[in-house]
Every structure is written in C-alpha cells, then in structure tokens.
Amino acid sequence: MSTKFSIEVAYALPSRQLILKLEVEPGTTAIEAARQSGIADHFEGLDIDTSRLGIFGKQVAATTLLQAGDRVEIYRPLQADPKMARRNRVKQQGASKIRHKTPSVAVRTR
Template structure:
C-alpha cells in the first residue's frame, strides 16, 4: 500500500484527501478514489508541482494537485499592466 494526498484549491478554500492505494496505482486512480467535487473540471494535474499524466504511477508520499483552469490569459494581463504604465 502507498499513501498519497489529492488536493484541489480555490481562492477561498481547499479540499484535500489522504488515500491509501495499492502499489502500482496511477494519478487517475487517485483522482477517482478521492472523488473531490469539482475535480472533473480540472484540465490538468501535477505531482509535487510538476505537470503529470493520468497514467503516471504514484509512489508513497506523493501529492497529486488538481489544477484549475486559468481565469485570465497571462499575456492579456501583461499587456494591460504594460499599457497602464
């Protein structure tokens, strides 16, 4: 058995689940087992801050981070800040 944490954060709150999964479990297995509300709307996932694939195998102590969609285009934000100067 391996222990992993699945996390989804919003600006005002966060949800976290500690799971015990079988050896050989994948990122997709952890997300399904965590069943965090809103996880289906997350376009990407990371392991310890590094973008990961759903079929990637997990190791004991891994932290699976569900990444929410961007609310604003970073390029547009940069242009707005430059224009304001």
C-alpha cells in the same frame, strides 16, 4: 500480496483548499487516485477527467504511476492568457509608469 501506501489528493480555489489522504494500491495512476479520493464531490463544477494534474507542483500525465507520499494536485484552468493579462495591466498603468532599467556603470578608482 501488495501493500497499500499513503498519498494525498489536493485541490484549491482562491478561497478554499482541500487535501484528502488516501491509501492506494501499487500501480495506481494519478487520475485513478483523483477519482478514488472523491474530491470532486466537495467542489461544484470540478471535472477531474478534463483537469490537468501534477505531483508536488510539477505537471504530470494522468497515467503517471504514484509512489508512497506523493501529493496529486488537480489544477484549475487559467482564467486569462498570462501574456494578454500583462499587456492589459501595462495599458491600464499607462506608459509613463513603466520603469526602464538603466545600465549600471562600474566606476574604477585608482
């Protein structure tokens, strides 16, 4: 007889987050737990099958086996490429506002 164990499934939007507690059987994968939790019913447009998953902030494969106490996190897609977003911020700020680091000079005293 296998004993169920507790895990959590989490999803967050900028304005709202939800963490659901769930009892699962040994051998349950991250994707299975996300589906079993029913969390997609709470968020319009959430497609668990195409979302990236993680456990405690580290991205994992959907087929990763869960352990007691794990928190399965469902990640939202990036809204913009981070490199392009930074370039756009620099353009908006203007080149004059870019701070250049000056090398520190060690002064020796005798």
